[in-house]
Amino acid sequence: MSQERNTEEQIIAAAKKIFSTKGLAGARMQDIADEAGINKAMLHYYYRSKEKLFEIVFTEALDKLMDRMSNVINANLPLPDKIREIVKNYIQGLTENPHLPLFVLNELQQQPELLVKQFKTKPNFPNIQQFLMEIAVAGEKGIIKKISPLQLMLNILSMCVFPFAAKPLLKGVTGIDEVQFKLLIEERKQFVADFILAAITP
Amino acid sequence: MSQERNTEEQIIAAAKKIFSTKGLAGARMQDIADEAGINKAMLHYYYRSKEKLFEIVFTEALDKLMDRMSNVINANLPLPDKIREIVKNYIQGLTENPHLPLFVLNELQQQPELLVKQFKTKPNFPNIQQFLMEIAVAGEKGIIKKISPLQLMLNILSMCVFPFAAKPLLKGVTGIDEVQFKLLIEERKQFVADFILAAITP
DNA sequence: CTTTGCATTAACCGAATGGTTAAACTGAAT
DNA sequence: ATTCAGTTTAACCATTCGGTTAATGCAAAG
Numbered sequence: 001m002s003q004e005r006n007t008e009e010q011i012i013a014a015a016k017k018i019f020s021t022k023g024l025a026g027a028r029m030q031d032i033a034d035e036a037g038i039n040k041a042m043l044h045y046y047y048r049s050k051e052k053l054f055e056i057v058f059t060e061a062l063d064k065l066m067d068r069m070s071n072v073i074n075a076n077l078p079l080p081d082k083i084r085e086i087v088k089n090y091i092q093g094l095t096e097n098p099h100l101p102l103f104v105l106n107e108l109q110q111q112p113e114l115l116v117k118q119f120k121t122k123p124n125f126p127n128i129q130q131f132l133m134e135i136a137v138a139g140e141k142g143i144i145k146k147i148s149p150l151q152l153m154l155n156i157l158s159m160c161v162f163p164f165a166a167k168p169l170l171k172g173v174t175g176i177d178e179v180q181f182k183l184l185i186e187e188r189k190q191f192v193a194d195f196i197l198a199a200i201t202p
Numbered sequence: 203m204s205q206e207r208n209t210e211e212q213i214i215a216a217a218k219k220i221f222s223t224k225g226l227a228g229a230r231m232q233d234i235a236d237e238a239g240i241n242k243a244m245l246h247y248y249y250r251s252k253e254k255l256f257e258i259v260f261t262e263a264l265d266k267l268m269d270r271m272s273n274v275i276n277a278n279l280p281l282p283d284k285i286r287e288i289v290k291n292y293i294q295g296l297t298e299n300p301h302l303p304l305f306v307l308n309e310l311q312q313q314p315e316l317l318v319k320q321f322k323t324k325p326n327f328p329n330i331q332q333f334l335m336e337i338a339v340a341g342e343k344g345i346i347k348k349i350s351p352l353q354l355m356l357n358i359l360s361m362c363v364f365p366f367a368a369k370p371l372l373k374g375v376t377g378i379d380e381v382q383f384k385l386l387i388e389e390r391k392q393f394v395a396d397f398i399l400a401a402i403t404p
Numbered sequence: 405c406t407t408t409g410c411a412t413t414a415a416c417c418g419a420a421t422g423g424t425t426a427a428a429c430t431g432a433a434t
Numbered sequence: 435a436t437t438c439a440g441t442t443t444a445a446c447c448a449t450t451c452g453g454t455t456a457a458t459g460c461a462a463a464g
Contacts, residue, residue, distance in 0.1 A: 007411080025228035026312065029452060039413050044453060099311075106308050108370040109301075110228065115374035128375060145400075150376065150386070151393045155361050157368070162360035165367060168310040172317035173330060174352065184352070191353045198347075199401035209441080231422060241443050246423060 008046050010036045012056065015043075019057045020103040024110075027054075055117070058107055061100050062118055068093045070127040079138045080201075083156065084193040090160045091189050095182075102165045128153070144200040152200065159192045210248050212238045214258065221259045222305040226312075229256075257319070260309055263302050264320055270295045272329040281340045282403075285358065286395040292362045293391050297384075304367045330355070346402040354402065361394045 014036035018027045029050055033040040047053040072086045094101065108114055135149035163170065163185060171181060216238035220229045231252055235242040249255040274288045296303065310316060337351035365372065365387060373383060 022312065023225065023227060023308070025225060028450090030450095040452090041413070041454080042411085045411080048453095050452065102304075102308055102311055105367050105371065106225070106304055108374075109304055110224065112370040112374065115370065119374075147397075148389070148393065151390065151397075154365055154372070154390075155394070155397060158360040158364035159357050161368075162364045163356055165307050166359070166363075168314040168317065169307060170356070172310075172314065172321075187350070188353065188356075191350065192357070195349075195353075195357060195401045199397045230420090232420095242422090243424080243443070244441085247441075250423095252422065 007036075007038060007042060010038065011043060011046055011053070015053050015057045016060070019054055020061065020099040023103065024050075024054050024058075024107055055114075058104070058114060059118060059121075061097075062104055062114075063122065064093075064097065065100055065104060066118075066122075073127050073131045079134060079143055080197055082134075083196055086156065087160060087193040087196070088189045091185060091192070094161065094164045095185055098164045098167065100164075101161045105165070142202060145202050147200060152196075155199075156192075156196060159188075159195070163188065209238075209240060209244060212240065213245060213248055213255070217255050217259045218262070221256055222263065222301040225305065226252075226256050226260075226309055257316075260306070260316060261320060261323075263299075264306055264316075265324065266295075266299065267302055267306060268320075268324075275329050275333045281336060281345055282399055284336075285398055288358065289362060289395045289398070290391045293387060293394070296363065296366045297387055300366045300369065302366075303363045307367070344404060347404050349402060354398075357401075358394075358398060361390075361397070365390065 011032070014032045018032045018035055022031070027050075029043055030040055032053075033043055036042075043050075043053060047056070068090060069086075072082070072089045075082055075085060077085065132149040132153060135144070135147075135152055138144045139146040139149075167181065170176070176184065213234070216234045220234045220237055224233070229252075231245055232242055234255075235245055238244075245252075245255060249258070270292060271288075274284070274291045277284055277287060279287065334351040334355060337346070337349075337354055340346045341348040341351075369383065372378070378386065
């Protein structure tokens with residue numbers, strides 16, 4: 001697939017693709033080797049075992065999801081504008097990596113410990129606490145309604161992430177094709193933001 | 203686990219548990235046999251193959267998800283009340299089967315054909331078209347804002363389903379335990395309904 | 405040219421896994 | 435008591451899969 005470049009990177013790229021689409025249990029080392037266009041033994045030569053390789057891929061995936069969230073959350077903007085940015089930015093990010101959510105959520109259900117390892121090396125979630133506080137404060141100030149910050153954040157996340165996880169179901173039930181799906185997602189960047197702001201504006 | 207009863211049912215019960223938590227690729231026939239407390243050969247005696255057994259379990263799971271949706275959607279209520287009912291009812295249903303969403307969404311991504319098989323035997327989705335129409339009409343009448351029915355339905359589904367799929371992530375990031383999670387979910391029955399209605403009321 | 409150290413490959417290995425089979429068991433009908 | 439059909443079990447089989455190894459390739463250093 002992705003020819004040239006040094007072997008290590010080729011492997012990671014292939015592993016990302018295979019693991020994120022088939023999951024840890026469904027992925028075969030041979031699949032990854034084929035995808036990378038190299039010999040299977042190379043996988044072990046560079047990354048010892050399937051689990052080690054998986055952990056690297058998974059950690060990077062989770063990182064990507066968390067970082068994208070953090071970046072936007074820390075922007076210096078009034079809360080409503082910030083929510084608009086978060087939604088737009090997050091949906092865009094998922095558009096570029098549509099398999100990430102289902103992959104991460106699924107593997108996390110089978111091995112919740114994977115989260116702990118992440119926190120030990122990268123404590124990239126305190127920002128979320130800060131965001132929750134911001135929502136609470138905005139509620140007190142009357143900028144938005146007084147509501148549970150956690151519930152609001154859950155709603156924001158839900159509406160951004162779920163459509164990507166439910167893509168096959170959505171396509172099957174509504175009968176839309178790939179183009180229409182992308183259009184629907186594009187439309188959501190504004191729709192969801194409007195929806196949220198309408199819900200929380202006092 | 204579930205002792206007594208006829209063997210066929212024991213197997214299905216065990217298969218449900220194993221498949222829905224570990225997925226098709228991650229589940230082992232031996233796991234299912236152990237869970238049912240019977241000999242592995244029985245699985246094949248009654249259900250031929252892993253795939254056949256899986257298909258039965260999956261179809262039933264998808265059915266449950268779809269039916270619950272359809273039932274409430276067809277109730278004879280004003281749209282706002284109906285949305286309240288849908289949210290409450292759906293979240294409650296997922297509370298009783300918290301693994302269903304991630305299971306179905308994940309397997310559906312790997313084999314979207316599974317949906318087609320479902321539609322051939324049980325065309326239980328036209329009701330959704332009816333619901334979308336109802337939203338459009340309510341928009342015209344000024345009962346709610348004029349918005350994309352599909353986007354609204356996606357939002358409703360997202361907010362109901364996502365928290366269950368993201369449970370491990372949520373627990374990890376916020377540090378809440380099982381009891382607090384259940385409380386959060388219980389609270390959501392009202393919060394999400396309020397949220398939606400606030401967003402779509404003209 | 406030769407050596408040296410890393411990279412690469414094909415062949416191989418043992419364990420796990422889905423599936424099969426032949427024999428043993430069980431209980432009801434004769 | 436015997437037969438007979440359906441059920442259950444342990445042992446077994448073939449394949450797949452993660453992982454290893456020994457031999458080969460190869461390019462830079464000497």
